[in-house]
Every structure is written in C-alpha cells, then in structure tokens.
Amino acid sequence: MQDIEKLCALGRAVIVTEAKMIAALENRIDLKFAKACHYLLECEGRIIVMGMGKSGHIGKKIAATFASTGSPAFFVHPGEAKHGDFGMITRKDVILALSNSGETEEILSIIPFIKRLDIPLITITGKENSTLANAANINIDISVEKEACPLGLAPTSSTTATLVMGDALAISLLDKRGFTAEDFALSHPGGTLGRRLLLKIDEIMHIGNAIPKVDFNALLKTALMEITQKKLGMTTVIDANNQLAGIFTDGDVRRAFDNNADIHKTIVHEIMTINPKVVRKGILAAEALRIMETHKITALVVTNEDSHPVGIIHLHDILRAGVI
Numbered sequence: 001m002q003d004i005e006k007l008c009a010l011g012r013a014v015i016v017t018e019a020k021m022i023a024a025l026e027n028r029i030d031l032k033f034a035k036a037c038h039y040l041l042e043c044e045g046r047i048i049v050m051g052m053g054k055s056g057h058i059g060k061k062i063a064a065t066f067a068s069t070g071s072p073a074f075f076v077h078p079g080e081a082k083h084g085d086f087g088m089i090t091r092k093d094v095i096l097a098l099s100n101s102g103e104t105e106e107i108l109s110i111i112p113f114i115k116r117l118d119i120p121l122i123t124i125t126g127k128e129n130s131t132l133a134n135a136a137n138i139n140i141d142i143s144v145e146k147e148a149c150p151l152g153l154a155p156t157s158s159t160t161a162t163l164v165m166g167d168a169l170a171i172s173l174l175d176k177r178g179f180t181a182e183d184f185a186l187s188h189p190g191g192t193l194g195r196r197l198l199l200k201i202d203e204i205m206h207i208g209n210a211i212p213k214v215d216f217n218a219l220l221k222t223a224l225m226e227i228t229q230k231k232l233g234m235t236t237v238i239d240a241n242n243q244l245a246g247i248f249t250d251g252d253v254r255r256a257f258d259n260n261a262d263i264h265k266t267i268v269h270e271i272m273t274i275n276p277k278v279v280r281k282g283i284l285a286a287e288a289l290r291i292m293e294t295h296k297i298t299a300l301v302v303t304n305e306d307s308h309p310v311g312i313i314h315l316h317d318i319l320r321a322g323v324i
Contacts, residue, residue: 014148021144021157036138039120045092047073054155055098062166069174078106094120100158102130111135199285205311220266223248236309237272243307246272278303285323
C-alpha cells in the first residue's frame, strides 16, 4: 500500500509541475508570438519543422498539427538535411526549429544554408540568448523553471511546453485563415471524424422500392405487412398526390393494439402519426442523428420540395456507417 501511495504521489507531482510550467507560457504570448504567426501566415510554401532527439519527436507532432489545420507542413530531420534532405526546402518555405538548449549542433550547422536562401527562421528555445535564438528572425521563449523529472534531467516540462506552444501557433493560424470544420474533415477523410463531418444521408438512406409506403386509406393489416417486409420499424403513409400524409410506426402499432384495433377494419390514417419529422437530401448524417436523439425517434423521412418521400434514414444506417 505504501508503494502504491508513493507511485501515485510521484505521478501527481509530475502533472502539477508540468501544469505550472504550461501556465507560465501565457505571458509569452506577446508581440514575438504575433510576428511569428505573421511569418507563418505569409508563407507561400511549407512550414518546415526541425528538431533533434525529444524535440524531434515533438516537432513531428507539431508539423502534423499544422498540416491538419490548414497550414501545410512537414518535418525534416536536421541531421538528414545536411546529407541531401535540405533539397526539400525552398525559398518560399518558413523553418520552425525546436531546441531547448538553443545549441543543437545539427541545427546550427545548417543555419548558413538557411541564411543563404533567405528563408525566415522561427525558433522555439528554452534559452533566449542561445546561438540558435540569436540567429532567428523570431525566437519564442519556452524556458521552464523546472523539469518534472526529479533528477532535473529528462526533458519533460520543456517538451510539453514546446508542444503547447506549437499548438498555440497552429490554432492561431487556423482561426486567422478562417479554417472550417469542413476543411478539417477534408484533411481527415478516414475514421469516425471524417465520417461525422463529411457523410451525407444521401449516401446511406433507403430509396426507391426500399421505402416503406402505404396508401392513405390502407388497412392496418396492409401497414403491418409493409413494416414487416421493409424492416425499418415504420412505413410512410401517402395521399392521392403521392405526398407524405404521415407515418405509421412500431409505437403506433402498440397503441393500436392497446385500443383493440381490428387489423381488418381499421384504416391506417385513423391511427397514424401526423406531421412527422422530415429532412431534405444533402444534410449530414451527423445532423440527422442529432435530430433523432433530440426527438427520441429512430427514423426520418427524407422528402423533396413537393413533400414526396424520396428516402428513409434509420438510426441503424448511421450506426453502420460509423458516424458515432
């Protein structure tokens, strides 16, 4: 038990220390930060992120965040840059170099090439008077008072601070560019995120003969058969002009039987649900899901401008599409 308490105490101490170091960054969001954003916004090429060791790992994440939020970017290993990869960098790019010490040899060795091409250099360092910081067009200070490592050796608070500052830059650019949720979805076409933001009901709704449909004057028996055959838990009820008059659902069936309705004599329009919730083609499946959840229903009729049913979207269709 004592060992468990000690481990938990150490874990909490790391979180508390890093949280304090991150909070201190708020005062570093200043004119230098704004100028760095302007350099990145004016970049006509790519944002090239560089870093060695732990800073390199953080740099890959920052580059990925830029790229997925509307600022084209990729990571270049500074060691490889000296051996040919610098050829990926153009005069239209901006370089974002990460180094807590500001003295990373592999990055310092390529500064002459950066200057020769007149490429803007933004640095994120923990030492404002370091060689790298002094060579930069703009240096952003992420110095931390204390690493979370009890030995004060392992990069912990400093790498977290670098990552947070990278996020601050990326999200500031996102907002300034007017980057939208749809733009975000286009860069995340796979997985649940892409499906939530891109999938429209047109792609998964039931159409044509798959739409359950009975006439306004149909018997309850006919409506029950249609519900059973189409397996959507409901049927549309159509008037003489093929317009939606209402729907008849599993819930209506239960209420009809509770009232001892005769399936051979009861007319469906006498017991149907009138003014059902309907949607138009083109809405997102996620929006259809929201409507279903709000109104506690499991299916929506899709109608056109003439109120003719053109599709049915069921909760199970959205679940199968992986929108949730």
